Structure formats: structure tokens, C-alpha cells
Amino acid sequence: MESLFWGCLVGGSLFAVVSLVLGDLIGSWIDGIFDVIAVDFFKPIISASAITTFGGAGILLFRYTNLGAPIIYALAIIIALFLSILIYFLYVKPMENSENSTGYSAAELPGKLGEVTVPIPSQGFGEIMVKFVAGNTLHIAASWDHREIAAGTLVVVVDEKEGIVQVSELYEEEHNKEMV
CATH class of the missing domain: 2.40.50.140 (Nucleic acid-binding proteins)
Incomplete structure (x- = not known):
């Protein structure tokens, strides 16, 4: 159980670092692939934060509580969803509304x-x-x-x-x- 949480934490963290360093390059390679998913909430930044939060919350709950496995999974999912909703409404949505390009052709x-x-x-x-x-x-x-x-x-x-x-x-x- 703990290895699943560590995998999510490390995988989400690596995705965040790779997307920070190579985001524009990877974005141009996969441009338009995710346009099929029209739901704003499934953006990569939201998904990565949910997976990373699930892993981190799971590790903390597993190590520092005496709760059973089903309760730890449920709480980790709830915490991940809550934090993803916060990130979406406090960071992603305001940034989308503030995008303005000064470029022209x-x-x-x-x-x-x-x-x-x-x-x-x-x-x-x-x-x-x-x-x-x-x-x-x-x-x-x-x-x-x-x-x-x-x-x-x-x-x-x-x-x-x-x-x-x-x-x-x-x-x-x-x-x-x-x-x-």
C-alpha cells in the first residue's frame, strides 16, 4: 500500500519537474492530443497535483495514523480532490481569464x-x-x-x-x- 502512495508522489513530482523544464517542447509535440477532453478540470496541472497529493496524503496517513487501508485510501482521495479543486479555482481559472497576448503577426x-x-x-x-x-x-x-x-x-x-x-x-x- 505504501509503495502505491510513494509511486504517486514520485511520479507526480517528476511530471511537475519535467513539465516545468520541458513544458513548451512537450506541449508542441502533443499539441491538440488532449483537445478531445473538453473538461477544464482534467488539465495536466490539475491531474498531476491530484496524483501527487494522493500519494503524499496517503504516505502521511499510513505512517502517522492507525486507520485501516480503506479509510486511508478514501481520505487520500478526498484530500486530493479537495486540493485539486482549490488549485483549479484559485490558480488555473484566474490565470486562464488573465491571458492576454501582446503578439501580432x-x-x-x-x-x-x-x-x-x-x-x-x-x-x-x-x-x-x-x-x-x-x-x-x-x-x-x-x-x-x-x-x-x-x-x-x-x-x-x-x-x-x-x-x-x-x-x-x-x-x-x-x-x-x-x-x-
């Missing part, structure tokens, strides 16, 4: 609105600021239609090539009125 830029921060000459480069949910980003910009664009002008990103965004003025009516 260059493929997301076309169609985004921006503001010229450094004037863009007709045949050169300037700079624009694009607003994302997580914050503002600055990009080297060139005029897509080879027109000068003044600072403060609202633009739309048309394309992105080699780190340079091609932009066009958002409101071209004003420019067309000047030409008439």
Missing part, C-alpha cells in the same frame, strides 16, 4: 488603420503607428500609391513586404478635391 497588418507619425515622402520611408488591443506598434512605412503623406494623417495598411508596410491615405476625397 505581420499577416494581421493589411486592413489595419494607422496614423502617420513621421511624414512619408512619395519615394521614401516614414513611420506609422498602428493600434492593437494590447497596445500601439510603430512600423516603417512607404506610400502605396507613391504620394506624400503628412504626419497626423490617417492611413490604412494595404500590404506588408520585408518589414515595410505599404499604406494609403484613408480619406482620399480631400486629396481629390485639391487636384480638381
Whole structure:
């Protein structure tokens, strides 16, 4: 009986250490395998904590109480479930709700609105600021239609090539009125 508890304690602890050290690597290898299990409570961190707690509680109850084996198993399971529920509601769930990525892809830029921060000459480069949910980003910009664009002008990103965004003025009516 004690060897089962030690196995759970050591196995759960090893899983925690391996997932801490190699978590991203292993996560990319098994990406999507556990998507079949849609229940949030069966996440690896919860399962590992339950198994480790079961082992630790079982060892302590076996060594320091005079309870029978069925009662020790039942109490170890209850303690493991209780601690897993606490970990889920006090750690995992709040962390899921707080996830926010500041990353973006260059493929997301076309169609985004921006503001010229450094004037863009007709045949050169300037700079624009694009607003994302997580914050503002600055990009080297060139005029897509080879027109000068003044600072403060609202633009739309048309394309992105080699780190340079091609932009066009958002409101071209004003420019067309000047030409008439």
C-alpha cells in the first residue's frame, strides 16, 4: 500500500519537474492530443497535483495514523480532490481569464488603420503607428500609391513586404478635391 502512495508522489513530482523544464517542447509535440477532453478540470496541472497529493496524503496517513487501508485510501482521495479543486479555482481559472497576448503577426497588418507619425515622402520611408488591443506598434512605412503623406494623417495598411508596410491615405476625397 505504501509503495502505491510513494509511486504517486514520485511520479507526480517528476511530471511537475519535467513539465516545468520541458513544458513548451512537450506541449508542441502533443499539441491538440488532449483537445478531445473538453473538461477544464482534467488539465495536466490539475491531474498531476491530484496524483501527487494522493500519494503524499496517503504516505502521511499510513505512517502517522492507525486507520485501516480503506479509510486511508478514501481520505487520500478526498484530500486530493479537495486540493485539486482549490488549485483549479484559485490558480488555473484566474490565470486562464488573465491571458492576454501582446503578439501580432505581420499577416494581421493589411486592413489595419494607422496614423502617420513621421511624414512619408512619395519615394521614401516614414513611420506609422498602428493600434492593437494590447497596445500601439510603430512600423516603417512607404506610400502605396507613391504620394506624400503628412504626419497626423490617417492611413490604412494595404500590404506588408520585408518589414515595410505599404499604406494609403484613408480619406482620399480631400486629396481629390485639391487636384480638381
